[in-house]
Amino acid sequence: MMPRLLIIAACLVPFTLAQNTTLTVDLGYATYQSNVSLASGVTSFLGIRYASPPVGELRWQPPQRPANESDIQQATVLPHECIQGSNGLSATNPFERRSLVKRSTDSEDCLFLNVHIPSNFSSNSRLPVIFWIHGGGYVSGNGTEPAQDFVKESGYQVISVNAQYRLGLFGFLPGQEVKDNGVLNAGLLDQQFALQWVQDHIASFGGDPAKVTIWGESAGAGSVLQHVVANGGNTQPPLFRAAMMSSSFLPFQYDYNDTIPEKLYSEVVIRSNCTNSSESLSCLRSADVSILTEANNEIGAANFYGTYAWVPVVDGTFSVDRPSVLLNRSQLNGEALLAVTNSYEGNIFVNASAFDNTSYTLTDYVSSFFSLMNEAQIRQTVEIYSNVSDLPDVLSQAEAVMGENIFICPTYYALQAFGLEAWKGEFAVPPATHGLDLVYYFQSASDEQPQSNTDFSNAFSGAFLDFAASLNESQKLNSSTITPPWSQWSNGHTEMLFNLTASSEPVIQTITTDDALLERCEWWRSLSEVNRQ
DSSP: OOOOOOOOSOOSSOOOOTTOOOEEEEOSSOEEEEOEEEETTEEEEEEEEOSOOOOGGGTTSOOOOOOOOOSOEEOBSOOOBOOOOOOOOBSSOOOOOOOOOOOTTBOSOOOEEEEEEETTOOTTOOEEEEEEEOOSTTTSOOTTSOTHHHHHHTTSOOEEEEEOOOOHHHHHOOSHHHHHHSOSSHHHHHHHHHHHHHHHHGGGGTEEEEEEEEEEETHHHHHHHHHHSHHHHOOSSOOOSEEEEESOOOOOOOBTTSHHHHHHHHHHHHHTTOTTOSSHHHHHHHSOHHHHHHHHHHHHHTSBTTOOSSOOOBOSSSSOSOHHHHHHTTOOSSSEEEEEEETBTTGGGSOGGGGGSTTOOHHHHHHHHOTTOOHHHHHHHHHHHHTOTTOOSHHHHHHHHHHIIIIIHHHHHHHHHHGGGEEEEEEOSTTOBTTTTHHHHOGGGGGGOSSOOHHHHHHHHHHHHHHHHHSOTTSOSSTTOOOOOOOOTTTTTEEEEEEEOTTOOEEEEEEEOOHHHHHHHHHHHHTHHHHTO
16 A cells, blocks of 8 residues: 565575574474575575465455475565555546556465474563564555564564455455355455464564564554454453554544445456356356456556555454454454554555646545545535645645545544553654655665665664564663653653654654644544444
């Protein structure tokens, strides 16, 4: 749902440690071996299968335990990514065809994860674990983001895991037929299955299953939010102790059999030539993957600009209600939360060219984006955003509507739910648009940072590593980081601002949340039932 990180951690070839160290781990169902070093002092186990291939009869079924393997498996090559999809490109919602095709690196057989550990690991180490979930709007992304950097940046005091999960219609096909004869939110269940894998196996890599922190960016952070409220906030046994969200993504989350989800399902059935089948889901399971991939892309591209067709639904089991409802009740998994938003989250999701036409108004944008709001609600929204002093034109107002509704306000709902156990940061490095924080989490991506400063990078990424280790921003893994004392968000609505001057000098200081922003968030909260959030 954001521009995917351009750094590719590894090509599909083996990487060998300089000292030719080989580590072997027996997982019971398979033994994995690796000598790959993607960062100095870190050994990476790449492409560990955590679930069976979700193909054929296992399409739209819960993830299944992988088959036993008698031979030693070489964990030295990144796996194929899950089949990629498209975001909405239509400004007016007519159907728009695209020539997107299945890429050679795409595969339904993609349920793999990577584990990154200190090369001098001991299975008795019991290190804290960061479980990274990639972004991409639930339609794109993969396991190539360099999560090995977290191990090195922490001073080898954490280990990290990053997992792939089913995307697009393969992971988020909605509808009553899927509920009756398959499973809804398969992509989220993949993530949950991978988290259970961590509970079962991470001790073999020197990790502590009782000290797992889940972290993601964009739809990855949205996934974190989904797990925080999963099962009504009562997932048993617990799968993590803390959550970290970078630009949490909360799109409209309909009931699985609402009008729009059923229309999406019907569209897939039509495009897969399954209309005349008495068992349409069985027919879809038999459909050629290329046909489903085309439907995946074309239906996604037809969505309103900057939005996504294939997203989580309320399924009654994993997702028992809309996230905002469960957050309002503080029905939560996890003990503590660290959340960061970017200053201008909505900008890249608004079609700026539409506003070149001076007759296109904020009312036009709001009424197109929020199709379930009535005229009075649309009028009130336009009035609110037209009177924000630092939003001088219609385009900036539309960008704020998008950014606050989908990213920023859901973050504050989560902070409020966690109360005293929540910390808030703001990433403001210009232009501070959605996704630009990604390259500051990973030291190996320093060449892609618009501005570079080692002290800033250590402080910004270090905040997440500190939290994963201790759940407290006052306890630092690296005492030399320049971040000042950082209070919980609920203590006077204190946030930590992370910025750089034009000459790349760090500006890291506490700020207070804007009360006017929180008032706008309360407006969106009052509309959460209407907008299905």
